[in-house]
Amino acid sequence: MKRAIVLFVLGIFPLSQVFADEMAQRAAESRAVVKEFATELKTELKRALKEGGPVKAITVCNAVAPAIANQQSKKHGWRIGRTSLKVRNPANAPDEWEKEVLERFEARKKAGEDPARMEYFEVVEQNGKKLFRYMKAIPTAEKPCLLCHGSHIEPEVAKELDKLYPHDQARGFKAGDIRGAFTITQPM
Numbered sequence: 461m462k463r464a465i466v467l468f469v470l471g472i473f474p475l476s477q478v479f480a481d482e483m484a485q486r487a488a489e490s491r492a493v494v495k496e497f498a499t500e501l502k503t504e505l506k507r508a509l510k511e512g513g514p515v516k517a518i519t520v521c522n523a524v525a526p527a528i529a530n531q532q533s534k535k536h537g538w539r540i541g542r543t544s545l546k547v548r549n550p551a552n553a554p555d556e557w558e559k560e561v562l563e564r565f566e567a568r569k570k571a572g573e574d575p576a577r578m579e580y581f582e583v584v585e586q587n588g589k590k591l592f593r594y595m596k597a598i599p600t601a602e603k604p605c606l607l608c609h610g611s612h613i614e615p616e617v618a619k620e621l622d623k624l625y626p627h628d629q630a631r632g633f634k635a636g637d638i639r640g641a642f643t644i645t646q647p648m
């Protein structure tokens with residue numbers, strides 16, 4: 461009996477360790493890709509704001525953000541994007557799993573956690589396939605986010621947003637709010 465338990469523990473422990481290592485590895489890779497995505501987007505956004513102001517910069521978010529996401533998705537063979545509980549582009553709407561994670565991020569923020577460091581990952585089974593899913597919260601900064609996501613949006617900016625996003629929900633945010641999250645799905 462004792463021997464069986466020892467064998468059982470010896471058998472299980474390395475396996476769970478292998479699994480934990482793989483999770484840590486996948487999370488680290490996701491974190492790195494999110495950093496790359498965020499940095500590239502911020503650089504493009506800043507440049508566009510400087511060159512043409514917020515109306516022009518809308519095209520960066522409109523065209524460049526999905527382009528970076530697509531390019532990175534192809535490069536890694538993952539699904540990479542941005543989502544939110546209040547989306548501007550309906551194509552970014554969260555699925556059930558993402559919605560739950562975003563709601564938990566909101567609860568964690570209420571409990572005092574800093575959104576800048578919030579992330580969550582787990583392995584889920586969807587349609588008989590195992591997937592590693594990862595999300596990292598995106599905090600709202602006063603500058604430049606509120607230019608296009610705040611409560612006082614310049615009329616010419618609002619006009620352009622109305623034209624492109626008739627179902628826009630992504631206004632009225634305050635600095636420090638969770639604007640949304642990066643989301644990554646890796647096949648296993």
Ligand code: HEC
Pocket residue numbers: 505514515516517518519521522523525526542543544546547548549550552598599600601603604605606607608609630639640641
């Ligand atoms: C110049 C205007 C502008 C600024 C400044 C801006 N955004 Fe956006 N944001 C947009 C547009 C346009 C979209 C829709 C992009 C799309 O079609 O996928 C968007 C979409 C998003 C999304 C994807 C979810 C959704 O609502 O569709 C997130 C997350 C987001 N923005 C966060 C931010 C953060 C954080 C900042 C500040 C660092 C910021 N944005 C600054 C215009 C802007």
